[in-house]
Amino acid sequence: MITLDRDGDVFVMTMDNGENRLSPELLDAVEGHLATVAAAEGPRALVVAGTGKFFSNGLDLDWLGQHPDELPPYLARVHELFAAILSLPCATVAAQNGHTFAAGAMLAICHDERVMRSDRGYWCLPEVDLGMPFTPGMNALIPAMVPPRTAHEAMVTGRRYSADDALAAGIVHEVAAEADVLGRAVERAAALAPKAGPNLAGIRTHLHQDVLAALRS
Numbered sequence: 001m002i003t004l005d006r007d008g009d010v011f012v013m014t015m016d017n018g019e020n021r022l023s024p025e026l027l028d029a030v031e032g033h034l035a036t037v038a039a040a041e042g043p044r045a046l047v048v049a050g051t052g053k054f055f056s057n058g059l060d061l062d063w064l065g066q067h068p069d070e071l072p073p074y075l076a077r078v079h080e081l082f083a084a085i086l087s088l089p090c091a092t093v094a095a096q097n098g099h100t101f102a103a104g105a106m107l108a109i110c111h112d113e114r115v116m117r118s119d120r121g122y123w124c125l126p127e128v129d130l131g132m133p134f135t136p137g138m139n140a141l142i143p144a145m146v147p148p149r150t151a152h153e154a155m156v157t158g159r160r161y162s163a164d165d166a167l168a169a170g171i172v173h174e175v176a177a178e179a180d181v182l183g184r185a186v187e188r189a190a191a192l193a194p195k196a197g198p199n200l201a202g203i204r205t206h207l208h209q210d211v212l213a214a215l216r217s
Helices: 024-039 061-066 068-086 103-109 136-145 148-157 163-168 178-195 198-207 209-215
Strands: 002-007 010-015 045-049 054-056 091-096 099-101 113-117 174-176
Touching: 002 024, 010 024, 010 178, 024 068, 045 178, 054 091, 054 103, 061 068, 068 103, 068 136, 068 209, 091 103, 091 178, 099 103, 103 136, 113 163, 113 178, 136 148, 136 209, 163 174, 174 178, 198 209
Parallel strands: 010 045, 045 091, 054 099, 091 113, 113 174
Antiparallel strands: 002 010
16 A cells, blocks of 8 residues: 655655555556645655565566566656656655665665665665666666765675665665654655745756656656
């Protein structure tokens, strides 16, 4: 289940679907909730959180195995999800409650800020070990949203970053205890909520214009 709630000026989208793989059904729900946030007015920000052991474990490889002919349109939807978060007219914060892998790791870094659980879970781009290439859009996204040296290491080695490692590498902005991850993410988002609006949308779109073009090409 993917829910959207509101805590003051902060929308909280919660992915509660096991490993939160980016299935077509999850994409349907998330796309709808992002449209709601984009269409809202006044001060607002968005927090995206997972539940349990996973923030997101990436692409739905089981579904792809059953629908191999759907790979191009499926990847286009995943790319558009990344683009939609990057270009929202409000600030975004990822509350990384657990493992954040592959396309799930890319989903997290689309957010302006990220808070990661301190005692459990890794951020990882395992594509090098899975024999899976990064798409041109992914190749543009990753070094734009984390330091280039970190992007290089993460992409060519498949390193699993613990919370402390991710903080030191510039992947996340804060680490917190399990019970505090969501609360800290909401606090960070609330501080940025007054900046929402057309001007921020324009700033974000121009800031990420090369990444957006690659994701949408």
